Amino acid sequence: MNFILAGHGNIAVEMKNSIEMIAGEYPNVRAITFQLGDGIETLKDKYLKIINQSTEQPFIIITDIFSGSPYNAAAILAMQSENIEVISGLSLPLCLALLHLDYSSISLEETFEQLNDMKSDFIKSFKKIAKNIAEEEEL
Numbered sequence: 001m002n003f004i005l006a007g008h009g010n011i012a013v014e015m016k017n018s019i020e021m022i023a024g025e026y027p028n029v030r031a032i033t034f035q036l037g038d039g040i041e042t043l044k045d046k047y048l049k050i051i052n053q054s055t056e057q058p059f060i061i062i063t064d065i066f067s068g069s070p071y072n073a074a075a076i077l078a079m080q081s082e083n084i085e086v087i088s089g090l091s092l093p094l095c096l097a098l099l100h101l102d103y104s105s106i107s108l109e110e111t112f113e114q115l116n117d118m119k120s121d122f123i124k125s126f127k128k129i130a131k132n133i134a135e136e137e138e139l
Contacts, residue, residue: 001103002054004047005031006074007064007090019095026099028056034070043073051077051084058083058108060098064090085111093122 003026005012012031019029032046051059061074066088078084085108087094097118098111106114 001028001101002051002056002059003029003095003098004050004059004061004074005029005090005095006034006043006047006061006070008034008068008070011064011090015090015092015095018092019099022092023096023099029095029099032070038069040069040073040076043070044077047074047077058085060084060108060111061086062090062095062098063088083108085109087112087115091122097122 005015007015010033013033016029016031019026030050032043032050034043047061061078061084063071063074063086065071068088071086071088074084074086078086087098094115097115101111101114103111
């Protein structure tokens with residue numbers, strides 16, 4: 001599985017750097033930037049440059065904001081190829097989870113279902129956890 005991280009400004013590049021800091025280098029993870037003045041065509045060209053250089057398919061493109069320009073450009077490409085999936089909500093937990101799924105046993109379509117099952121693991125409230133622990137200790 002190949003991954004392209006994309007978002008406004010340099011967020012995707014920095015996300016890739018953070019992934020490498022935590023989990024090591026992943027040659028199948030690439031990042032693109034979306035700078036002021038770039039448009040949908042520029043983004044599509046950036047995606048295609050990466051996709052066309054790879055002999056391995058499929059690709060998951062992870063963007064920062066649903067329906068933002070990086071997402072919309074990726075969605076156009078996904079409509080043209082069954083080997084491209086687009087997921088919004090770029091975050092470090094999401095990326096790490098995606099990198100550790102067993103793609104030999106799930107389809108590209110099942111990837112999103114697996115992520116939905118894990119989404120409660122991505123966002124945690126310290127106060128809620130502390131309250132639950134305190135309530136358990138009272139029992």
